[in-house]
Amino acid sequence: MxxxxxxxxxxxxxxxxxxxxxxxxxxxxxxxxxxxxxxxxxxxxxxxxxxxxxxxxxxxxxxxxxxxxxxxxxxxxxxxxxxxxxxxxxxxxxxxxxxxxxxxxxxxxxxxxxxxxxxxxxxxxxxxxxxxxxxxxxxLDPIERALGIETMVAELGGADQVARHYDKTKGWVSQQRKLLKLTPELQGLVSTREMPVRIARDIASLPAGEQAAAWAAETARRQEPKPAVQRRGKPQAAPDPAPAEAAPVYRGKPVDAPDELPADPPPVHQAAAPEPPPVVVPEPRDQEPAPKPTPWVYSGDPAKPLPSDAEQPGRVRQLPTHDWEQLADIVIAELPEEALQSLTEKLLEAVGADSPRGQSA
Known part of the structure; x- marks a missing residue:
């Protein structure tokens, strides 16, 4: 040796x-x-x-x-x-x-x-x-790897033996060999990395006469400009409109001397228009009160009978808040005893007096 x-x-x-x-x-x-x-x-x-x-x-x-x-x-x-x-x-x-x-x-x-x-x-x-x-x-050249797998398939007697040797599936062996179905020109593109392996395997599934056209179409698609992605941002505030120039106001001499206007009176901004007076909503006291002897007619309680026509000269449409005595008569007539008790406590609490319940306790 x-x-x-x-x-x-x-x-x-x-x-x-x-x-x-x-x-x-x-x-x-x-x-x-x-x-x-x-x-x-x-x-x-x-x-x-x-x-x-x-x-x-x-x-x-x-x-x-x-x-x-x-x-x-x-x-x-x-x-x-x-x-x-x-x-x-x-x-x-x-x-x-x-x-x-x-x-x-x-x-x-x-x-x-x-x-x-x-x-x-x-x-x-x-x-x-x-x-x-x-x-x-x-x-590593993908075509060279495919050639190596192809050699093993031929020398070992089939794809099953190669898959068993590498502990792979028969489909894995087929995927490796698939690149060898490409035309020699396209195999050269795979070897130089000009054609991605994923695309090459898809094209290899086509007949040899259609592979070149498929790669040309794929190349054209890859060269198309990608649409710009619009990023969402904060909305831009609209620019403030330019203030309108106020007409100059003449503040010169009295009217009896209109011929002596100043040559170039200084511009004076027009005063802001006065705000309109607020709308005054009349209080109940400004309305015409109902006659004092008129009771509160409609209560909404079907258990209470309506008064006769002789007893009701006119229906009250609004609580008479301008007349506390009449308002109290209506409340006493309408509210049940328990509600009156609660209202009394609230009134006493409002004026700072002791609750009658507390006193009785």
């Missing part, structure tokens, strides 16, 4: 044997000629040649994160038909292809890797290792 081999456990101070093919992950520095990327990596955008060269120069100074590889034998055990793609390489890169490409672009000859055979236990484990790194990227 070519290259320098170091166990990750030994880096922590533990001595372990480095047996080729063991499952314990090993940190190695391998020549680039012994490595080959897996064909199942869904990543398509690795950057421009200039980006890769700049990245490789960073790796030349210090490589903080190693790539993950499996042995040729473990990889071909999972995919025997991949031997032509592996060639003479001794290791297959599960994740870290961009580090591999950057090293090549910068002219490096070696790459730090972790050899972990556990990654190649099953096809699902290997493909999951590839997708795990891509899913953790901040610039």
């Amino acid at each position: 070519a290259g320098r081999r170091t166990s990750l456990a030994s880096l922590a101070g533990q001595k372990v044997d480095t047996v080729p093919g063991q499952s314990d992950p090993l940190l190695l520095t391998l020549p680039l000629a012994t490595l080959v990327p897996t064909r199942f990596n869904p990543r398509r955008n690795f950057g421009t040649d200039e980006d890769l060269k700049a990245f490789g120069l960073i790796l030349k100074r210090r490589q903080l994160q190693p790539a993950v590889v499996v042995s040729r034998a473990a990889y071909l055990k999972l995919w025997p038909d991949e031997e032509p793609n592996v060639g003479t390489a001794q290791y297959v890169i599960a994740n870290g292809e961009r580090r591999y490409r950057g090293s090549l672009a910068a002219g490096l000859t070696t790459l730090n890797v972790v050899h972990n055979e556990d990654v190649a236990k099953t096809r699902a484990d290997f493909l999951d290792a590839i997708l795990s790194e891509n899913n953790d990227r901040e610039d």
Whole structure:
């Protein structure tokens, strides 16, 4: 096995044997000629040649994160038909292809890797290792993720197996793969973030011939100016009307000398019109009183009989508040004994006298 081999456990101070093919992950520095990327990596955008060269120069100074590889034998055990793609390489890169490409672009000859055979236990484990790194990227391309899920569906034998592996529903798998139904042009817009994934999945449900028109309509709608939101505020007070200029009043000489008007009499504001006198409402005492012997005729009590015509020269329409004696006669005649007692107490209280009930008590 070519290259320098170091166990990750030994880096922590533990001595372990480095047996080729063991499952314990090993940190190695391998020549680039012994490595080959897996064909199942869904990543398509690795950057421009200039980006890769700049990245490789960073790796030349210090490589903080190693790539993950499996042995040729473990990889071909999972995919025997991949031997032509592996060639003479001794290791297959599960994740870290961009580090591999950057090293090549910068002219490096070696790459730090972790050899972990556990990654190649099953096809699902290997493909999951590839997708795990891509899913953790901040610039994850949704189309690349969809390609990775599609690869897992093809290699594991169906969407049910992928859903079971990720502990997801079959609908979740379908949603991930749905973006691959877009035309290549629209997939490019999704990769560059020009088309939101939510909109892309809706358009992907349409036939390929209608997708471009649907995106054009959506673009036009998104470019329409949004109506301004009117905020509710306090109503503005109407401006005070400008005061009308009062006509100047001449206050010069008497009428017998009208020819000697002043050249420019100073303007004088017109005095405010006097307020109209208040309307005087006549008190009952200003009305014509009823004859004194006239009793209070209508009481509203059906139990009391009405007086005969001879006994009522005229009906009183208003209490005679101007004649306290007549008013008292009416109240005494109308109120029952209990009410008279309460009225008496109130009158005594009003003048500051003692209550007759209190005295009797």
